[in-house]
Amino acid sequence: MKLRYKILNGVAAVLVLSVTALVLTVSHDSACPPVTRAAAGEGSMRAVMHRCYGVPGGIRVERIAKPVPSEGRVLVRIRASSVNPVEWYGVSGQPKLVRLSGGIGKPSFARTGVDMSGVVEAVGPGVTLFKPGDEVFGSASGALAEYAVAREQGAIAIKPQNMTFEEAAAIPIAAITALQGLRDQGQIDKGSKVLINGASGGVGTYAVQIAKAFGAEVTGVCSTRNVEMVRSLGADHVVDYTKEDFTAGEERYDIILDNVGNHGFADLADVVNPGGIVVIVGGSKKGPLLGPIKRIAWAKVAGLFVEPQLKFFIAQLNKADLEFLAGLVREGKLRSVIDRRYPLDETAAALEYLGAGHARGKVVVTVE
Numbered sequence: 001m002k003l004r005y006k007i008l009n010g011v012a013a014v015l016v017l018s019v020t021a022l023v024l025t026v027s028h029d030s031a032c033p034p035v036t037r038a039a040a041g042e043g044s045m046r047a048v049m050h051r052c053y054g055v056p057g058g059i060r061v062e063r064i065a066k067p068v069p070s071e072g073r074v075l076v077r078i079r080a081s082s083v084n085p086v087e088w089y090g091v092s093g094q095p096k097l098v099r100l101s102g103g104i105g106k107p108s109f110a111r112t113g114v115d116m117s118g119v120v121e122a123v124g125p126g127v128t129l130f131k132p133g134d135e136v137f138g139s140a141s142g143a144l145a146e147y148a149v150a151r152e153q154g155a156i157a158i159k160p161q162n163m164t165f166e167e168a169a170a171i172p173i174a175a176i177t178a179l180q181g182l183r184d185q186g187q188i189d190k191g192s193k194v195l196i197n198g199a200s201g202g203v204g205t206y207a208v209q210i211a212k213a214f215g216a217e218v219t220g221v222c223s224t225r226n227v228e229m230v231r232s233l234g235a236d237h238v239v240d241y242t243k244e245d246f247t248a249g250e251e252r253y254d255i256i257l258d259n260v261g262n263h264g265f266a267d268l269a270d271v272v273n274p275g276g277i278v279v280i281v282g283g284s285k286k287g288p289l290l291g292p293i294k295r296i297a298w299a300k301v302a303g304l305f306v307e308p309q310l311k312f313f314i315a316q317l318n319k320a321d322l323e324f325l326a327g328l329v330r331e332g333k334l335r336s337v338i339d340r341r342y343p344l345d346e347t348a349a350a351l352e353y354l355g356a357g358h359a360r361g362k363v364v365v366t367v368e
């Protein structure tokens with residue numbers, strides 16, 4: 001065998017071995033450690049913990065120490081939280097590549113939850129924007145618990161009075177994603193023709209309303225059982241994906257907000273006006289190693305060959321956008337659609353339901 005073939009074979013063997021080692025490493029599951037219990041009382045709280053991977057098996061409610069707000073932090077007594085695909089990925093450890101950042105074998109951070117609403121119980125030194133008793137909503141690390149600490153300058157705002165705690169807790173991740181996808185990535189304008197693929201889910205139900213608030217002409221794509229709900233949110237047109245494929249239709253759009261990832265980029269490009277934009281919000285959970293990461297990677301390649309811009313982004317939670325959304329709620333232009341409510345003890349069931357991919361609006365966890 002010539003030297004160059006020997007070298008090529010060697011490189012190929014090293015590559016195969018490296019990929020195999022990576023797959024085996026990220027596929028390893030450590031057993032769940034025994035439940036730890038802090039003494040019940042003033043200084044403790046109940047919190048959802050995931051000390052091993054798996055939905056529903058990796059979730060337990062434990063009693064742990066109640067946090068104390070440090071400088072610039074606010075302690076919130078949580079009234080409600082809501083679950084998002086990001087928590088499902090983190091807790092299930094699927095696709096397995098997420099474990100490179102989330103922890104090999106077991107999660108490196110056992111708390112979960114981001115979206116929350118509740119009442120400020122205490123504030124740390126230097127906090128001026130909030131005081132005990134304020135009703136707030138926003139994001140806090142480990143929000144699936146009785147208490148969580150939020151950064152005063154972070155994504156936290158006064159809860160609109162025309163919303164319940166549950167409705168407010170549904171907003172942060174999903175509605176900020178919809179807003180940033182349409183406004184910052186899609187550059188939505190009055191009169192834009194916008195198609196929202198996956199209009200009936202967490203992101204989609206807010207996206208329909210936000211696009212309408214910007215004065216766009218909105219088409220929502222959903223299944224038969226959700227057609228009336230999507231129309232009631234203000235969609236001008238609704239495509240029932242069980243009967244019609246929008247990529248085969250005559251209509252053309254300036255912006256496609258794709259929450260589902262079930263169409264090829266070439267097919268999406270066919271129904272985008274010149275200068276239009278496809279905003280990739282999410283992709284299929286299927287695929288044990290890569291899941292939606294495949295679609296994001298593929299968008300980079302496809303972007304070289306199709307005309308519309310393909311934009312993928314990760315939503316950035318921030319106060320200004322949360323307050324913008326609170327303003328829309330106060331004006332009656334934005335509301336939350338809540339599919340199911342689960343008590344904190346049944347968070348595992350909430351995540352299992354969300355993970356099946358057919359929630360109608362948001363799935364909320366209530367905290368007694």
Ligand SMILES: NC(=O)c1ccc[n+]([C@@H]2O[C@H](COP(=O)([O-])OP(=O)(O)OC[C@H]3O[C@@H](n4cnc5c(N)ncnc54)[C@H](OP(=O)(O)O)[C@@H]3O)[C@@H](O)[C@H]2O)c1
Pocket residue numbers: 084085086173174177197198199200201202203204221222223224226241259260262280281282283284292313314315354357358359360361
């Ligand atoms: N990039 C970011 O920063 C970011 C932030 C948040 C979320 N995401 C991603 O965005 C995606 C959507 O999130 P989400 O919270 O809206 O999820 P979700 O609430 O779980 O979405 C469920 C909805 O998707 C609909 N759906 C399923 N298959 C469909 C299809 N073929 N065509 C149209 N609709 C379909 C379902 O309707 P039916 O039951 O009728 O099928 C259901 O109402 C996820 O992939 C998530 O990971 C990304």
